[in-house]
Amino acid sequence: MLRGAPLLTRWYDGRTPRAHAVHVHIEGETLVIAPQEPDLGVQRHPVARVRWPERRTHGLRQTELPDGGLLQHADPAEWDAWWAAQGLAESFVVGWQQSWRGVLIALVTTVAVLGITWVWGVPWASERIAHNLPEAIERRIGAESLAQLERLFLRPSTLPEAQQQALQTRWQAMVQRAHPAGDAPAHTLSFRASPRLGPNALALPGGQIVVTDELATLLHDHPDVLMGVLGHELGHVHHRDGMDMLVRSTFISALVGVVFGDMGGFIAAVPAALVTQAYSRDAERRADQRAAELLHANGVSPAVMATLFDRLRAHRSQGAGGDEEAGLLPIAIASHPADAERIRFYREWAPSAR
Numbered sequence: 001m002l003r004g005a006p007l008l009t010r011w012y013d014g015r016t017p018r019a020h021a022v023h024v025h026i027e028g029e030t031l032v033i034a035p036q037e038p039d040l041g042v043q044r045h046p047v048a049r050v051r052w053p054e055r056r057t058h059g060l061r062q063t064e065l066p067d068g069g070l071l072q073h074a075d076p077a078e079w080d081a082w083w084a085a086q087g088l089a090e091s092f093v094v095g096w097q098q099s100w101r102g103v104l105i106a107l108v109t110t111v112a113v114l115g116i117t118w119v120w121g122v123p124w125a126s127e128r129i130a131h132n133l134p135e136a137i138e139r140r141i142g143a144e145s146l147a148q149l150e151r152l153f154l155r156p157s158t159l160p161e162a163q164q165q166a167l168q169t170r171w172q173a174m175v176q177r178a179h180p181a182g183d184a185p186a187h188t189l190s191f192r193a194s195p196r197l198g199p200n201a202l203a204l205p206g207g208q209i210v211v212t213d214e215l216a217t218l219l220h221d222h223p224d225v226l227m228g229v230l231g232h233e234l235g236h237v238h239h240r241d242g243m244d245m246l247v248r249s250t251f252i253s254a255l256v257g258v259v260f261g262d263m264g265g266f267i268a269a270v271p272a273a274l275v276t277q278a279y280s281r282d283a284e285r286r287a288d289q290r291a292a293e294l295l296h297a298n299g300v301s302p303a304v305m306a307t308l309f310d311r312l313r314a315h316r317s318q319g320a321g322g323d324e325e326a327g328l329l330p331i332a333i334a335s336h337p338a339d340a341e342r343i344r345f346y347r348e349w350a351p352s353a354r
């Protein structure tokens with residue numbers, strides 16, 4: 001079947017630089033090239049084996065033949081009209097590429113999808129992963145994390161045993177009163193000396209809360225404020241912020257671990273993440289909220305927490321002590337922003353506010 005009129009164009013045989021005038025047309029699935037010079041035979045090529053020109057806006061149309069020959073057509077509009085008359089389905093991609101608007105839409109869509117994935121997808125997926133990891137993995141991560149911090153920052157506590165015991169008892173009583181149904185998240189509280197972290201507290205995956213001797217000493221006359229700090233750390237345990245942060249910052253390794261069941265890469269990435277990453281502002285707000293609720297449930301005004309920020313500020317302005325460095329461990333409470341907003345949160349907190 002002949003589709004459309006033959007087109008007069010130029011053909012090169014691929015061996016000599018001489019152009020020959022030919023008529024081309026398509027019969028069924030065959031491209032037929034009929035030279036005007038009678039001594040050159042008619043050629044046939046399967047349409048599918050011909051490299052047809054991409055339809056761009058400008059430029060001559062060059063068609064590559066399977067035997068190394070070439071068709072060249074100087075007038076793109078004429079070629080395109082002939083091509084269209086052949087009724088062959090134009091490649092979707094060629095048509096798509098032609099439109100700058102199509103390119104722009106494709107680009108914007110790609111960027112948007114990547115952006116949405118990064119901004120919402122990774123945090124969303126991290127939370128799912130963090131909340132679905134087996135407890136044994138979380139405990140192992142917690143133990144590795146503590147071991148890492150002990151190497152870097154922590155020393156055995158030198159607080160008198162009686163003082164430690166008094167704080168433990170006070171804390172357990174307050175947790176009991178805030179969670180009469182016994183639904184407090186599982187956790188442990190321990191004390192460590194830390195000349196490097198100074199007055200500080202932190203929560204690790206698996207529910208380990210660590211308070212430095214320096215913080216206990218700084219707040220020795222305000223045990224309720226220390227309880228508020230513990231309430232904040234228990235908030236991080238409750239929301240599993242430690243695991244969430246570790247999964248988010250080592251996302252690919254964690255994902256591989258969950259999908260393929262090999263947690264080696266994830267666990268190896270934990271130490272670096274632990275000492276460089278911070279909890280999100282949202283996580284800190286939620287932890288502050290938990291602290292306020294715990295104090296309130298014990299008849300203590302959350303406004304007492306202003307003392308924490310005052311004391312930390314005073315401590316720092318005295319030049320701190322030894323080799324202490326502010327912000328050394330971003331997940332620890334002394335590294336959190338003690339800005340006016342946070343102080344106002346505790347000062348103005350009321351149970352009806354939520």
Ligand SMILES: [Zn+2]
Binds near residue numbers: 279331
């Ligand atoms: Zn915190």
